[in-house]
Amino acid sequence: MAEPVYHRIHPLTMVVELPRVIKQLFVAIILVIFQFTRKGGLSEELGFEVVAAGLGLLVIVPPLLRYYSFGYAIHEGKLLVKSGILQKNLRTIPLDRIQNINLTRSLLHRILGLVDLEIETAAGVKAEASISALTDEQAHVLKAQLMGTKVQSFSRVDRELDRTVIYRPTVKELLLVGASENRAGAMIAAVLGFGAFQPMLQSFFEQEGKQVARNARSLPPAGWQLIFAGIFVFILIGWIISIISAFVKYYNFELSQKDGNLKRTYGLINHFENMLPIKRIQTVHIDQNFIQRWLKICKMYAATAGGMVQEKKSEANQAQIATAPLLTPVLRDDMRDSLLKTALPKADVSNPEWQPVSKNTIYRHLRTGLWPSLFFSGLMALVFWIYRQPFTRGVVKIQPFWDQFGPYLTFTGLMLLALLSGWIYWKCARWSDAHSVIITRLGWFKRRWNYLPMDKVQLVSVSQSPAQRWFKLATVDFDSAAPTFQKTEIDDMPIEEAFALAKRVHTKSGDSRDSLVDGF
Amino acid sequence: MNGATDISGWKHLHENVRKLWRISNLITGVVVAGFAVIPDLIIRKSAEKWPFFPFAIPLFVLVLVVGLGQWIIGRSFECYxxxxxxxxxxxxxxxxxxxxxxxxxxxxxxxxxxxxxxxxxxxxxxxxxxxxxxxxxxxxxxxxxxxxxxxxxxxxxxxxxxxxPPDSISASTPPPAPPEFPNG
Structure with missing residues (x-):
């Protein structure tokens, strides 16, 4: 048996790794700098050169070690990746288990002509192997080998010709999809997430918040208009950021098809390329909010087993590079059927026979909302009662109107909300199991279509909450092997119908082969 | 049941499971009651007049957790x-x-x-x-x-x-052709 021949990554990996190392050693570097600026600190004892050299070594050595210890080889249908110096690590990935391959180029990579390559299998949520800093040519050859296709000559001209372009959104469409979403919420989440990591910052915000509240109380009526103007500006900024980020992130997006793989390339600054074997697609989803419904555009996602998890929004910069199961950031409504046909070639999903859920779902929503409504209105009544007691000495004065009607109004309001959500759910929720694909359509503000072929179903379950038992309803869940969008569920079906559907899908999925083994 | 799926013929868990659940519920009850001792001590120390006997809170917690738990365990065994x-x-x-x-x-x-x-x-x-x-x-x-x-x-x-078949999983042999799908 021949020994595997290990390839090295590109020497410039040391340059590419630098930012990562600096990021990791950020605290240490700050500490050292702090020592410099302090009088009588470390620098006076050791001297500037020693400290700087030590710091430099700290930054240079890890990438150097990584370069000399890292190697990859393709050997007898397996990818071998070795790494580590003290603790050696050899990872073996059978080529036929690879779920998808990502190529990423950050700005630095593009200047140096390098590519990061990531390989995902069905095992975990993270990439199973990541080979950073290959030259374009190395990456091209390796990708072809991993995909089991013949290595063609590396030429940009050829690459332009040997694929079928499926979809290439226009700049206008990209701007529209950015404009129909708002990043203000994501910004708040990012600020909160940042605050969670740094309690000091959070307490600062809290103090500021108290100050704002204190000021707000003393504001004349016109001041409230100022606050509303502030909120408006905040939303406006979120909107502009959303447009710009959609444009920068998905600039020059192209979805193409080649040898049974879907290929996506996009990015203005960070360039991203992804190969996705069509047979590995487990589920397909379409999202469309009500503005996008009016603009007749939508977003389509395709989830594979393992990998491809959208990173948390708080790591805003990483999220740009992070892989998402997004098939296309924007899609015209009239292209939907043809792309669905491409992503799910074995299924006919163009004309689903929509079935409604039980009308009892409205009563079920009311019944589910009853206890929380009672709890909150009761809590309100309790608090008001405490305030009325003599020992509070009238610290807080409640307006007579709220004192009298507050709890009742709260109860009615919450129950009306439950009624409304129940009504919207009944009006919008549809499902279909024709042509061996489970299709659901949910939501009004943000509508989502799920497409789950029955042969990709891993687990079928029927569940029933106490409120559902009251009205003889049940929820049917179908789990696929894709960790994102794992569940396709239909709430509030009549229980007999729920069991009949579960049985049908269960039997059908039992007839087909294991979807993870042969990618069926 | 709801008439949709009759589980009365399905197999029960082993009889001893009930015993296991009851024991672990007792342990949980004792541990939770143990934690409840702390607020009990604090309240009795700070309150001038305490209407109940000492360690009333832990005892109440114990009775609640164990009583509810033991009742649910009986039902749960029947349903599992x-x-x-x-x-x-x-x-x-x-x-x-x-x-x-x-x-x-x-x-x-x-x-x-x-x-x-x-x-x-x-x-x-x-x-x-x-x-x-x-x-x-x-x-x-x-x-x-x-x-x-x-x-x-x-x-x-x-x-x-x-x-x-195990040989179809190994990388060297190609997997057998998938069965024909009704819709082509």
Missing amino acids: RYELGEDDLAVAKGVFWKSWRFVNRNRIQHVDLSSGPIARALGLVHVSVFVGGMQAAAVSIPGLSTHDAEMLRSKLIKASTEVI
Whole structure:
């Protein structure tokens, strides 16, 4: 048996790794700098050169070690990746288990002509192997080998010709999809997430918040208009950021098809390329909010087993590079059927026979909302009662109107909300199991279509909450092997119908082969 | 039941599970009551007049947790059933929130058998069945006798390997052609 021949990554990996190392050693570097600026600190004892050299070594050595210890080889249908110096690590990935391959180029990579390559299998949520800093040519050859296709000559001209372009959104469409979403919420989440990591910052915000509240109380009526103007500006900024980020992130997006793989390339600054074997697609989803419904555009996602998890929004910069199961950031409504046909070639999903859920779902929503409504209105009544007691000495004065009607109004309001959500759910929720694909359509503000072929179903379950038992309803869940969008569920079906559907899908999925083994 | 699926014929868990659950519920009750001692001490120290006897709060917590727990355990045992079918495993559970789960044998990735010290003393094994892409167990059967658990595992795994011959999994041979799909 021949020994595997290990390839090295590109020497410039040391340059590419630098930012990562600096990021990791950020605290240490700050500490050292702090020592410099302090009088009588470390620098006076050791001297500037020693400290700087030590710091430099700290930054240079890890990438150097990584370069000399890292190697990859393709050997007898397996990818071998070795790494580590003290603790050696050899990872073996059978080529036929690879779920998808990502190529990423950050700005630095593009200047140096390098590519990061990531390989995902069905095992975990993270990439199973990541080979950073290959030259374009190395990456091209390796990708072809991993995909089991013949290595063609590396030429940009050829690459332009040997694929079928499926979809290439226009700049206008990209701007529209950015404009129909708002990043203000994501910004708040990012600020909160940042605050969670740094309690000091959070307490600062809290103090500021108290100050704002204190000021707000003393504001004349016109001041409230100022606050509303502030909120408006905040939303406006979120909107502009959303447009710009959609444009920068998905600039020059192209979805193409080649040898049974879907290929996506996009990015203005960070360039991203992804190969996705069509047979590995487990589920397909379409999202469309009500503005996008009016603009007749939508977003389509395709989830594979393992990998491809959208990173948390708080790591805003990483999220740009992070892989998402997004098939296309924007899609015209009239292209939907043809792309669905491409992503799910074995299924006919163009004309689903929509079935409604039980009308009892409205009563079920009311019944589910009853206890929380009672709890909150009761809590309100309790608090008001405490305030009325003599020992509070009238610290807080409640307006007579709220004192009298507050709890009742709260109860009615919450129950009306439950009624409304129940009504919207009944009006919008549809499902279909024709042509061996489970299709659901949910939501009004943000509508989502799920497409789950029955042969990709891993687990079928029927569940029933106490409120559902009251009205003889049940929820049917179908789990696929894709960790994102794992569940396709239909709430509030009549229980007999729920069991009949579960049985049908269960039997059908039992007839087909294991979807993870042969990618069926 | 609701008439849709009759689980009265399905298999019960092992009798000893009830014992195991009751013991662990007692332990939980004692531990939680132990934590409740702290607020009890604080309140009695700070309050000038305490209307109840000393350690009333922990005792109340203990009675609540154990009383409710022991009652639910009886019901829960009745509701926790499983059925090993020709090609599938079905598990029904839940007193208030009910669920029925169905797993096909050819979807099973691996089966875990585990047991803690008390369960071992009672001769019980916890069976967890895993399918692809899910971190948690798809279905779990919390208490079978060692013999039953081994039988169940061997049956599940055997059927699983029958569907996928081991040689088709290895990388050297190409997987057999998938069966024809009705819609082409």
